[in-house]
Amino acid sequence: MATAHAPAADKYYVPHGSHWPIVGSVSLFLVMAGAVAFLNDWAGGWAFIPGALLLATMFFGWFHDVIGESRSGAYNHQVDRSFRMGMMWFIFSEVMFFAAFFGALFYARSLAVPWIGGEGVKVFNKLLLWPNYDPAWPTNGPARIGGHEDGTFQIIPAFGLPALNTAILLTSGVTITIAHHALQAGKRTQLKIFLAATFVLGFLFVGLQAEEYAHAYKELGLRLSTGIYGSTFFMLTGFHGLHVTIGAIMLVIIWLRTLKGHFTPNNHFAFEGVAWYWHFVDVVWLGLFIFVYWI
Amino acid sequence: MATHAHTDAVHDDHDHKPHGWRRWVFSTNHKDIGTMYLVFACTMFFVGGTMALIIRAELFEPGLQFVDPQFFNSMTAMHALVMIFGAIMPAWVGLANWLIPMQIGAPDMALPRLNNLSFWILPFAFMLLLGTLFVPGGAPAGGWTMYPPLALQAGDSFPMMIFAIHLMGASSILGAINVVVTVMNMRAPGMNLLKMPLFVWTWLITAYLLVAVMPVLAGAVTMLLTDHYFGTSFFAASGGGDPVMFQHIFWFFGHPEVYIMILPAFGVVSEIIPTFSRKPLFGYESMVYATAAIGFLSFIVWAHHMFTVGMPLAGQLFFMLATMLISVPTGVKIFNWCATMTRGSLTFEPPMLFALAFLFLFTIGGFSGLMLAIVPADFQYQDSYFVVAHFHYVLVPGSLFAIVGAVYYWLPKWVGRMYDQKLAKVHFWLSAIFVNVLFFPQHFLGLAGMPRRIPDYATQFADWNMVSSIGAFGFGFSQLLLPYIIIKCVKSGAPAPARAWDSAHGLEWELPSPAPFHSWETPPSAAVIARGAEH
Numbered sequence: 030m031a032t033a034h035a036p037a038a039d040k041y042y043v044p045h046g047s048h049w050p051i052v053g054s055v056s057l058f059l060v061m062a063g064a065v066a067f068l069n070d071w072a073g074g075w076a077f078i079p080g081a082l083l084l085a086t087m088f089f090g091w092f093h094d095v096i097g098e099s100r101s102g103a104y105n106h107q108v109d110r111s112f113r114m115g116m117m118w119f120i121f122s123e124v125m126f127f128a129a130f131f132g133a134l135f136y137a138r139s140l141a142v143p144w145i146g147g148e149g150v151k152v153f154n155k156l157l158l159w160p161n162y163d164p165a166w167p168t169n170g171p172a173r174i175g176g177h178e179d180g181t182f183q184i185i186p187a188f189g190l191p192a193l194n195t196a197i198l199l200t201s202g203v204t205i206t207i208a209h210h211a212l213q214a215g216k217r218t219q220l221k222i223f224l225a226a227t228f229v230l231g232f233l234f235v236g237l238q239a240e241e242y243a244h245a246y247k248e249l250g251l252r253l254s255t256g257i258y259g260s261t262f263f264m265l266t267g268f269h270g271l272h273v274t275i276g277a278i279m280l281v282i283i284w285l286r287t288l289k290g291h292f293t294p295n296n297h298f299a300f301e302g303v304a305w306y307w308h309f310v311d312v313v314w315l316g317l318f319i320f321v322y323w324i
Numbered sequence: 325m326a327t328h329a330h331t332d333a334v335h336d337d338h339d340h341k342p343h344g345w346r347r348w349v350f351s352t353n354h355k356d357i358g359t360m361y362l363v364f365a366c367t368m369f370f371v372g373g374t375m376a377l378i379i380r381a382e383l384f385e386p387g388l389q390f391v392d393p394q395f396f397n398s399m400t401a402m403h404a405l406v407m408i409f410g411a412i413m414p415a416w417v418g419l420a421n422w423l424i425p426m427q428i429g430a431p432d433m434a435l436p437r438l439n440n441l442s443f444w445i446l447p448f449a450f451m452l453l454l455g456t457l458f459v460p461g462g463a464p465a466g467g468w469t470m471y472p473p474l475a476l477q478a479g480d481s482f483p484m485m486i487f488a489i490h491l492m493g494a495s496s497i498l499g500a501i502n503v504v505v506t507v508m509n510m511r512a513p514g515m516n517l518l519k520m521p522l523f524v525w526t527w528l529i530t531a532y533l534l535v536a537v538m539p540v541l542a543g544a545v546t547m548l549l550t551d552h553y554f555g556t557s558f559f560a561a562s563g564g565g566d567p568v569m570f571q572h573i574f575w576f577f578g579h580p581e582v583y584i585m586i587l588p589a590f591g592v593v594s595e596i597i598p599t600f601s602r603k604p605l606f607g608y609e610s611m612v613y614a615t616a617a618i619g620f621l622s623f624i625v626w627a628h629h630m631f632t633v634g635m636p637l638a639g640q641l642f643f644m645l646a647t648m649l650i651s652v653p654t655g656v657k658i659f660n661w662c663a664t665m666t667r668g669s670l671t672f673e674p675p676m677l678f679a680l681a682f683l684f685l686f687t688i689g690g691f692s693g694l695m696l697a698i699v700p701a702d703f704q705y706q707d708s709y710f711v712v713a714h715f716h717y718v719l720v721p722g723s724l725f726a727i728v729g730a731v732y733y734w735l736p737k738w739v740g741r742m743y744d745q746k747l748a749k750v751h752f753w754l755s756a757i758f759v760n761v762l763f764f765p766q767h768f769l770g771l772a773g774m775p776r777r778i779p780d781y782a783t784q785f786a787d788w789n790m791v792s793s794i795g796a797f798g799f800g801f802s803q804l805l806l807p808y809i810i811i812k813c814v815k816s817g818a819p820a821p822a823r824a825w826d827s828a829h830g831l832e833w834e835l836p837s838p839a840p841f842h843s844w845e846t847p848p849s850a851a852v853i854a855r856g857a858e859h
Contacts, residue, residue: 041430041431041432041510041842041844041845041846041847043352043431043432043436043842044352044436044437045352046342046346046347046350046351046352046440047350047352047437047440048349048350049437050350050437050438050440050441050444051349051350051440051444053441053444053445054441054444054445054447054448055448057445057448057491057494058448058451058452058491061448061452061487061488061490061491062452064483064487065452065483065484065487068483068553069459069480069483071480091437107509107510110509111434111435111505111509111510112435114434114504114505114508114509115434115435115438115501115502115505118500118501118504118505118535119497119501121535121536122497122501122535122536122538122539123539125535125536125537125539125540126539126540126542126543127543128539128540128543129539129540129542129543129544129547129573129576130543130547132540132572132573132576133543133547133558133569133573136566136569136572136573137558137564137565137566137569140566141561141564141565141566141568141569142564144566145561145564145566149636168564169557169563169564170557170560170561170562170563170564170565171561171562171564172562172563174555174557174560174562174563174564175555175557175563252555253550253554253555253556254554254555254556254557256557256563256564256565257557257558257563257564257565258564259556259557260547260550260551260556260557260558260563260565261558263556264546264547264550264556
């Protein structure tokens with residue numbers, strides 16, 4: 030690299046102003062305001078749609094600018110490191126978001142439900158409030174919220190579709206690693222094939238999740254409203270599915286970029302950022318498979 | 325890659341300031357964004373302050389005078405949300421923006437466009453939040469902590485509050501990521517971690533806390549939203565959930581949040597006291613480790629906010645003892661500040677006055693916090709005015725005084741002019757006296773049994789409430805001096821030298837006053853760093 034003569038660049042890089050952040054703020058506001066109007070049955074829920082379109086435009090435009098600047102060679106090593114660190118900390122914040130829902134699952138399952146069932150000093154719950162409640166997991170609570178007409182529901186066994194989905198996501202983790210090695214070795218064809226395989230597996234996963242959801246909603250009586258089990262199940266797997274979808278879209282974008290000849294063996298932060306993100310949704314899935322489906 | 329020539333070419337375009345509204349709306353400049361944050365925080369401070377004065381006007385005498393109870397409750401909830409998310413936190417981010425790049429020898433924040441996004445989310449978030457005042461059912465009235473099931477009974481304001489919090493959280497997370505990356509990646513060569521000024525250190529740890537807990541708050545309010553609109557049972561026992569679970573998740577965010585608001589204040593005080601004592605900071609490294617220890621402990625003490633809600637005895641003991649443990653690193657800090665002043669040649673310029681008031685009054689808040697940590701005692705204090713007095717002592721003469729002190733300390737650097745120090749001292753004395761008139765009697769009220777968040781009270785509480793309200797109006801109106809002093813300084817202050825205070829250390833004082841648009845275009849030399857980083 031031409032800048033190799035100094036550990037940090039001897040002149041700092043500062044990007045010029047950009048209108049994308051304010052477009053992002055306005056679009057977020059429109060999305061939120063539209064959602065508020067929708068939830069409150071006000072007129073104006075439609076604001077959500079231009080907001081979402083504007084948000085997509087913002088992502089497209091902002092990344093377009095950054096990609097252009099990067100490819101024109103405007104960025105130095107320090108900028109690259111800032112992007113990397115920023116992405117890592119963003120993923121950490123996502124981990125903490127999932128941690129809130131995992132925390133809710135653990136708390137409900139190992140504390141709240143036994144207490145409702147009268148464990149320990151909470152014995153009066155059993156004696157006075159809900160004498161007939163069996164606090165076994167999975168549960169939709171003493172009032173049998175949601176589920177079939179009679180309040181029962183079935184769950185999705187771990188070693189069916191979820192196990193297959195685990196295999197799919199783990200395989201996609203392998204394919205993206207092969208793609209990464211191919212990129213570093215300059216094997217462009219291998220890169221394109223394995224990157225495509227990764228997002229195909231990703232969308233396959235999302236499709237199977239949708240299948241599973243439909244089955245749960247129609248036949249198992251397992252819905253978002255099916256007590257605490259349905260709540261934790263759908264919020265955890267739902268947010269995960271959303272993240273897989275976002276990750277798969279990101280994979281498509283970098284695949285399109287590889288088709289256009291972007292990325293060099295030692296300058297491909299966007300690829301690595303997406304790969305980290307993909308491993309993150311992979312790891313979250315392992316947590317889901319173990320704690321939500323299996324044990 | 326032949327990047328170098330190109331980089332220079334790109335640079336030459338930006339060394340002049342953009343003009344007009346584009347300068348602010350499209351800004352990628354840490355100083356401009358810092359200024360916007362500070363102006364926003366100041367505006368919200370007066371909005372939240374007006375709400376506080378409505379509360380204190382109603383409580384001036386027993387009986388219902390001015391507002392109906394529902395609106396009173398809205399005022400307590402909104403005052404807290406506006407002050408926490410609108411005034412204190414943005415003020416700290418504004419100060420971080422202004423100071424961190426200058427103090428570590430960087431040209432700007434690491435991710436300047438993200439920085440712009442972090443700021444510009446905020447006005448929209450507050451349009452949503454303050455908009456709740458005008459919707460059917462009124463503003464949120466269930467307290468800023470949003471405990472279910474009460475919070476779920478709000479009117480149309482409910483989703484507005486939730487989404488406003490999502491937006492504020494997004495803003496804080498992006499801002500915090502920016503601070504972490506800036507500190508870890510943009511330090512000038514030779515500016516080791518243990519040479520960084522304490523304001524940078526405390527903000528670094530604050531940023532870690534923010535990235536870790538703001539998403540948890542987002543998760544908690546998302547669960548509230550789905551419980552309200554989409555039939556989930558997270559906080560409903562009938563479905564196997566637990567309303568207390570919300571409190572656990574909320575306070576897992578909420579306690580680190582408390583330190584998010586106070587750790588940068590420790591940093592500011594650690595900068596001001598050495599300057600006006602004309603001595604290096606006593607125990608620099610122990611200050612760093614104490615800050616880190618407080619940051620760590622903040623994650624394992626949350627349940628002291630909810631002792632009376634019911635939890636296993638082992639839980640109560642753990643959270644009581646862990647909470648008391650915090651007084652050890654905090655004590656290290658207090659004693660280090662005292663040791664810094666010992667045998668120093670002290671002078672009492674406005675920043676020093678605010679730092680000293682911080683030292684005394686924050687310590688009072690710390691001690692009442694220790695009292696609240698004791699489980700059996702807390703059973704008496706819970707939800708009383710004693711709690712109100714406690715956290716206002718750490719937030720007002722704590723965080724707020726540190727923010728004001730920071731403004732008076734660095735204002736000459738920012739605008740290149742000295743402010744009216746006499747008037748600032750008047751501002752200080754009015755603030756310091758009235759803040760005690762305002763909050764000290766609330767300890768007595770709480771111990772006597774007056775509950776918080778009520779618009780009316782038994783007549784035995786009348787006297788101290790009246791005193792407290794007088795203090796509130798005195799304090800509130802004396803704060804108008806702050807913007808006046810700043811505007812006067814910007815318009816007609818006498819020019820300030822680069823080192824505005826004769827013994828101030830730190831890289832920011834090596835820059836001219838006012839600091840150039842891009843702080844350090846090239847990294848400062850080793851000699852400059854050595855001079856600046858003398859602790």
